[in-house]
Amino acid sequence: MVANDISDVRIPxxxxxxxxTRFIRDTESDLLFHHSVRVYFWGAIxxxxxxxxxxxxxxxxxxxxxxxxxxxxxxxxxxxxxxxGANAARDFLRAQGxxxxxxxxxxxxxxxxxxxGIPEFMRPEIALxxxxxxxxxxxxxxxxxxxxxxxxxxxxxxxxxxxKHGIIDAFYEGMKHRPNSTFGxxxxxxxxxxxxxxxxxxxxxxxxxxxWTR
Numbered sequence: 373m374v375a376n377d378i379s380d381v382r383i384p385x386x387x388x389x390x391x392x393t394r395f396i397r398d399t400e401s402d403l404l405f406h407h408s409v410r411v412y413f414w415g416a417i418x419x420x421x422x423x424x425x426x427x428x429x430x431x432x433x434x435x436x437x438x439x440x441x442x443x444x445x446x447x448x449x450x451x452x453x454x455x456x457g458a459n460a461a462r463d464f465l466r467a468q469g470x471x472x473x474x475x476x477x478x479x480x481x482x483x484x485x486x487x488x489g490i491p492e493f494m495r496p497e498i499a500l501x502x503x504x505x506x507x508x509x510x511x512x513x514x515x516x517x518x519x520x521x522x523x524x525x526x527x528x529x530x531x532x533x534x535x536k537h538g539i540i541d542a543f544y545e546g547m548k549h550r551p552n553s554t555f556g557x558x559x560x561x562x563x564x565x566x567x568x569x570x571x572x573x574x575x576x577x578x579x580x581x582x583x584w585t586r
Contacts (some may be wrong), residue, residue, distance in 0.1 A: 378521060378524045381417050388470070389429060403542060415504030418516065419500045425496060426496035434498075437482050438482045440456070453546050457483075461478050477495055485502045540565065
Protein backbone atom coordinates (compact mmCIF):
# COMPACT_ATOMS: atom_id res chain seq x y z
CA MET A 373 0.00 0.00 0.00
CA VAL A 374 1.58 3.25 -1.17
CA ALA A 375 0.29 6.80 -0.95
CA ASN A 376 1.99 9.95 -2.07
CA ASP A 377 2.72 12.63 0.49
CA ILE A 378 -0.43 14.46 1.58
CA SER A 379 0.48 17.71 3.30
CA ASP A 380 3.92 16.29 4.16
CA VAL A 381 2.36 13.13 5.63
CA ARG A 382 2.80 9.60 4.36
CA ILE A 383 2.51 6.09 5.76
CA PRO A 384 5.80 5.19 7.48
CA UNK A 385 8.09 3.17 5.22
CA UNK A 386 9.25 0.64 7.79
CA UNK A 387 9.08 -3.08 8.50
CA UNK A 388 6.75 -2.48 11.44
CA UNK A 389 4.32 -0.39 9.39
CA UNK A 390 4.29 -3.01 6.63
CA UNK A 391 3.58 -5.78 9.14
CA UNK A 392 0.80 -3.70 10.71
CA THR A 393 -0.74 -3.05 7.29
CA ARG A 394 -0.62 -6.74 6.39
CA PHE A 395 -2.21 -7.80 9.68
CA ILE A 396 -5.04 -5.26 9.55
CA ARG A 397 -5.68 -5.85 5.83
CA ASP A 398 -6.18 -9.56 6.61
CA THR A 399 -8.35 -8.85 9.67
CA GLU A 400 -10.72 -6.00 8.84
CA SER A 401 -13.35 -5.31 6.20
CA ASP A 402 -12.59 -2.82 3.44
CA LEU A 403 -14.73 -0.25 5.25
CA LEU A 404 -12.84 -0.52 8.54
CA PHE A 405 -9.45 -0.81 6.84
CA HIS A 406 -9.88 2.35 4.77
CA HIS A 407 -11.38 4.14 7.76
CA SER A 408 -8.36 3.24 9.88
CA VAL A 409 -5.86 4.52 7.31
CA ARG A 410 -7.81 7.76 7.00
CA VAL A 411 -7.75 8.13 10.78
CA TYR A 412 -3.95 8.06 10.57
CA PHE A 413 -3.86 10.71 7.87
CA TRP A 414 -6.32 13.05 9.61
CA GLY A 415 -4.39 12.69 12.86
CA ALA A 416 -0.95 13.06 11.28
CA ILE A 417 -1.96 16.06 9.16
CA UNK A 418 -3.47 17.76 12.20
CA UNK A 419 -0.42 16.94 14.31
CA UNK A 420 1.98 18.24 11.66
CA UNK A 421 0.00 21.44 11.27
CA UNK A 422 0.05 21.99 15.03
CA UNK A 423 3.79 21.22 15.11
CA UNK A 424 3.24 18.39 17.56
CA UNK A 425 6.11 15.99 18.09
CA UNK A 426 4.74 12.49 17.46
CA UNK A 427 6.08 9.12 16.37
CA UNK A 428 4.51 8.28 12.95
CA UNK A 429 4.98 4.53 13.48
CA UNK A 430 3.16 4.56 16.79
CA UNK A 431 0.40 6.81 15.47
CA UNK A 432 0.00 4.57 12.42
CA UNK A 433 -0.10 1.40 14.51
CA UNK A 434 -2.66 2.80 16.95
CA UNK A 435 -4.81 4.16 14.11
CA UNK A 436 -4.81 0.82 12.34
CA UNK A 437 -5.67 -1.19 15.46
CA UNK A 438 -8.24 1.20 16.90
CA UNK A 439 -11.29 -0.68 15.54
CA UNK A 440 -9.94 -4.25 15.47
CA UNK A 441 -12.14 -5.03 18.47
CA UNK A 442 -15.22 -4.65 16.25
CA UNK A 443 -14.25 -7.62 14.06
CA UNK A 444 -15.65 -11.15 14.23
CA UNK A 445 -12.60 -12.33 16.17
CA UNK A 446 -14.20 -10.78 19.24
CA UNK A 447 -17.79 -11.94 18.69
CA UNK A 448 -17.79 -13.62 22.12
CA UNK A 449 -15.90 -10.95 24.06
CA UNK A 450 -17.57 -9.02 26.86
CA UNK A 451 -14.81 -6.42 27.10
CA UNK A 452 -15.13 -2.96 25.62
CA UNK A 453 -14.20 -3.27 21.96
CA UNK A 454 -11.59 -0.57 22.50
CA UNK A 455 -9.85 -2.77 25.09
CA UNK A 456 -9.91 -5.76 22.76
CA GLY A 457 -8.22 -3.62 20.11
CA ALA A 458 -5.70 -2.25 22.59
CA ASN A 459 -4.84 -5.75 23.79
CA ALA A 460 -4.46 -6.96 20.20
CA ALA A 461 -2.08 -4.09 19.46
CA ARG A 462 -0.11 -4.83 22.63
CA ASP A 463 0.31 -8.51 21.73
CA PHE A 464 1.27 -7.66 18.15
CA LEU A 465 3.87 -5.11 19.21
CA ARG A 466 5.39 -7.39 21.84
CA ALA A 467 5.89 -10.02 19.16
CA GLN A 468 7.70 -7.35 17.12
CA GLY A 469 10.04 -6.54 20.02
CA UNK A 470 8.72 -3.02 20.60
CA UNK A 471 9.51 -1.38 23.96
CA UNK A 472 6.93 -1.50 26.75
CA UNK A 473 6.83 2.29 26.89
CA UNK A 474 5.83 2.53 23.23
CA UNK A 475 3.36 -0.32 23.68
CA UNK A 476 1.71 1.57 26.55
CA UNK A 477 1.32 4.63 24.33
CA UNK A 478 -0.39 2.60 21.60
CA UNK A 479 -2.55 0.74 24.13
CA UNK A 480 -3.82 4.01 25.60
CA UNK A 481 -4.42 5.52 22.17
CA UNK A 482 -6.62 2.61 21.13
CA UNK A 483 -8.38 2.14 24.47
CA UNK A 484 -9.27 5.82 24.89
CA UNK A 485 -10.24 6.79 21.37
CA UNK A 486 -13.98 6.86 22.19
CA UNK A 487 -13.48 8.73 25.47
CA UNK A 488 -13.52 12.44 24.59
CA GLY A 489 -12.20 14.95 27.08
CA ILE A 490 -9.16 12.89 28.12
CA PRO A 491 -6.93 11.89 25.15
CA GLU A 492 -6.27 15.49 24.10
CA PHE A 493 -4.33 16.02 27.33
CA MET A 494 -2.13 12.94 26.88
CA ARG A 495 0.76 12.06 24.58
CA PRO A 496 0.40 13.34 20.99
CA GLU A 497 -0.14 9.88 19.53
CA ILE A 498 -3.04 9.31 21.93
CA ALA A 499 -4.59 12.70 21.23
CA LEU A 500 -4.23 12.37 17.46
CA UNK A 501 -5.87 8.96 17.16
CA UNK A 502 -8.92 10.32 18.95
CA UNK A 503 -8.88 13.45 16.79
CA UNK A 504 -8.50 11.44 13.58
CA UNK A 505 -11.31 9.07 14.47
CA UNK A 506 -13.58 11.98 15.35
CA UNK A 507 -12.84 13.64 12.02
CA UNK A 508 -13.53 10.53 9.93
CA UNK A 509 -16.67 9.37 11.73
CA UNK A 510 -18.31 12.57 12.95
CA UNK A 511 -16.59 15.29 10.94
CA UNK A 512 -15.07 16.92 14.02
CA UNK A 513 -12.51 19.45 12.81
CA UNK A 514 -13.69 19.07 9.20
CA UNK A 515 -13.13 22.73 8.37
CA UNK A 516 -9.59 22.59 9.72
CA UNK A 517 -8.58 20.59 6.64
CA UNK A 518 -8.38 22.08 3.17
CA UNK A 519 -10.48 20.81 0.27
CA UNK A 520 -7.26 19.54 -1.28
CA UNK A 521 -6.31 17.56 1.83
CA UNK A 522 -9.74 15.99 2.16
CA UNK A 523 -9.90 15.13 -1.54
CA UNK A 524 -6.39 13.62 -1.53
CA UNK A 525 -7.03 11.39 1.47
CA UNK A 526 -10.38 10.18 0.12
CA UNK A 527 -8.88 9.54 -3.33
CA UNK A 528 -6.13 7.38 -1.82
CA UNK A 529 -8.34 5.60 0.72
CA UNK A 530 -11.93 5.80 -0.48
CA UNK A 531 -14.85 6.63 1.75
CA UNK A 532 -17.67 4.23 0.79
CA UNK A 533 -20.76 5.72 -0.85
CA UNK A 534 -22.84 4.98 2.27
CA UNK A 535 -20.06 5.13 4.83
CA LYS A 536 -22.22 6.86 7.46
CA HIS A 537 -24.66 3.96 7.68
CA GLY A 538 -21.89 1.43 7.13
CA ILE A 539 -19.84 2.55 10.11
CA ILE A 540 -22.94 2.66 12.32
CA ASP A 541 -23.68 -0.93 11.28
CA ALA A 542 -20.07 -1.93 11.98
CA PHE A 543 -20.27 -0.46 15.48
CA TYR A 544 -23.57 -2.19 16.14
CA GLU A 545 -22.39 -5.59 14.89
CA GLY A 546 -19.23 -5.29 16.98
CA MET A 547 -21.07 -4.45 20.21
CA LYS A 548 -24.57 -5.95 20.07
CA HIS A 549 -23.43 -9.07 21.94
CA ARG A 550 -21.88 -7.03 24.79
CA PRO A 551 -24.33 -4.22 25.55
CA ASN A 552 -23.02 -3.67 29.07
CA SER A 553 -19.64 -2.69 27.63
CA THR A 554 -21.15 0.45 26.10
CA PHE A 555 -21.99 2.07 29.44
CA GLY A 556 -20.07 5.29 30.08
CA UNK A 557 -19.36 6.11 26.43
CA UNK A 558 -21.42 7.22 23.43
CA UNK A 559 -21.33 3.63 22.16
CA UNK A 560 -24.74 2.96 23.67
CA UNK A 561 -26.12 5.29 20.98
CA UNK A 562 -25.37 2.68 18.32
CA UNK A 563 -27.27 -0.03 20.15
CA UNK A 564 -30.18 2.30 20.89
CA UNK A 565 -30.39 3.25 17.20
CA UNK A 566 -30.40 -0.34 15.91
CA UNK A 567 -32.14 -2.32 18.69
CA UNK A 568 -35.54 -1.06 19.93
CA UNK A 569 -35.28 -3.39 22.95
CA UNK A 570 -31.98 -1.95 24.16
CA UNK A 571 -32.15 -0.24 27.54
CA UNK A 572 -29.54 2.26 28.60
CA UNK A 573 -28.01 2.11 32.07
CA UNK A 574 -29.03 5.17 34.09
CA UNK A 575 -26.36 6.04 36.66
CA UNK A 576 -28.81 7.89 38.89
CA UNK A 577 -30.91 4.73 39.15
CA UNK A 578 -27.79 2.69 39.91
CA UNK A 579 -26.87 5.04 42.75
CA UNK A 580 -30.39 5.09 44.22
CA UNK A 581 -30.67 1.29 44.04
CA UNK A 582 -27.31 0.68 45.70
CA UNK A 583 -27.22 -1.15 49.07
CA TRP A 584 -26.20 2.04 50.88
CA THR A 585 -28.94 3.25 53.23
CA ARG A 586 -28.11 6.93 52.75
